[in-house]
Amino acid sequence: MKKETASQQQERLNAFHTEDEDVDLSIYGVESWIAVGFFWLLGITVFHQFFTRYVLNDSAGWTEEIARYLLIASVFVGMAIGVVKHNHIRVDFFYRYLPKAASRGLALAVDVFNTSFYLSCVVLTWLLMQKLGNYQMTIIDLPMNIIYGICWFGFVLCTFRSVQVGLAHWRSDYSGVDEL
Numbered sequence: 001m002k003k004e005t006a007s008q009q010q011e012r013l014n015a016f017h018t019e020d021e022d023v024d025l026s027i028y029g030v031e032s033w034i035a036v037g038f039f040w041l042l043g044i045t046v047f048h049q050f051f052t053r054y055v056l057n058d059s060a061g062w063t064e065e066i067a068r069y070l071l072i073a074s075v076f077v078g079m080a081i082g083v084v085k086h087n088h089i090r091v092d093f094f095y096r097y098l099p100k101a102a103s104r105g106l107a108l109a110v111d112v113f114n115t116s117f118y119l120s121c122v123v124l125t126w127l128l129m130q131k132l133g134n135y136q137m138t139i140i141d142l143p144m145n146i147i148y149g150i151c152w153f154g155f156v157l158c159t160f161r162s163v164q165v166g167l168a169h170w171r172s173d174y175s176g177v178d179e180l
Contacts, residue, residue: 031157035078042070065139069147076154083114083161095176107176111166118159125152 049063
């Protein structure tokens with residue numbers, strides 16, 4: 001078997017060199033950055049919990065509650081990402097077998113329903129916050145309305161993004177299966 005020279009090895013390695021594409025962070029909306037921020041805070045909190053429990057053998061009691069609330073915040077703000085990307089769970093069966101005009105009407109009705117649902121969640125969450133008043137968290141001496149306020153903010157973002165998606169579908173020839 002013939003041995004490769006150093007220049008041949010270098011040439012072989014260079015043949016597989018690839019260039020990375022430029023990173024475009026402008027495609028991410030404000031909800032993406034807020035959700036990532038909550039997720040990082042969650043990760044730091046869980047690491048702190050792990051460190052104090054298993055390394056220092058003196059668990060910080062507040063970390064479990066705060067981690068739970070940060071997970072809730074990540075999900076409720078992050079669900080707006082699913083709305084803007086239009087990738088929440090849906091059933092495409094009817095879109096595939098209905099005529100294009102009926103599929104388009106059904107898709108637009110689904111957009112109106114989605115927006116109505118998110119808007120009703122905004123109102124209901126606001127009413128719940130009014131009823132809770134000064135209800136406090138279990139371990140941390142902070143009002144629970146902070147958490148419900150973040151959920152409310154997530155529903156407001158979803159409503160706003162749902163209106164944007166619905167208007168984009170209205171202006172286009174969207175029929176429900178165009179993305180498949």
